[in-house]
Amino acid sequence: MIVRPASAMRAVAVSGCLLLSGCVVPSEQADLLDLGQTDGSACVYDSESRIGSFGTTVTNTSDQVIDFQAVGLVEADGLEVAGSAVMRFASDFDGLGAAHGWPPTMDALRDSWSERQPVRGFELAPGEKVELLVGLEAPSGEGSTRALDLEYTDESGATYRQQNVDRLGVTDGPVSFCEDLAD
DSSP states (O other): OOOOOHHHHHHHHHHHHHHSTTOEEOTTTOOOEEOOOOOOEEEEEOTTTOEEEEEEEEEEOSSSOEEEEEEEEESOBSOEEEEEEEEOOOTTOOOOOEEETTTTOOHHHHTTGGGOBOSTTOEEOTTOEEEEEEEEEOTTSEEEESEEEEEEEOTTOOEEEEEOOOEEEEESSOTHHHHHHHO
16 A cells, blocks of 8 residues: 555645546545534434434535535445435524434424425535535434535536535434444
8 A cells, every 4th residue: 555645645636637527626625615514423213214314504615606416425334315405594594403204304494395406406606505404214224424425516617525524323223323323
């Protein structure tokens, strides 16, 4: 295994992107978004649907329009994406956090659910803030992921990936699974 300093790896990645179209720049190079980094965990216990909904507030901290491409999972174990959406909320909305099912069963969303937009192709203006909602299903009864992964492009067409830092989990079994996830 060859180990290179991070600065050398960034230089290789950036120069490679100049030569290739459609490459993905690691998040160390361009954190154009604030993904509500809390370095915590969220877990949903749902014995019926085995689906939990999670939200993270995303703010465009750049001076460019950002175009969302896809949301995925990082180091997922037993979880699948059941659905995803982006919603704009009033400034006093405190965020989804975690809720049961997909779509989320939360009173604050019931009246505005019809206003949701798909993740792919969603454009986020500079300084704008939205809620990224993701439904996660644990088909075998429990599952977790180290983080959500958001792929997006900037105005030049360069593609980026950025991850939040929250561990997420869904279980239909013992609540201890959620407690262990938090440790």
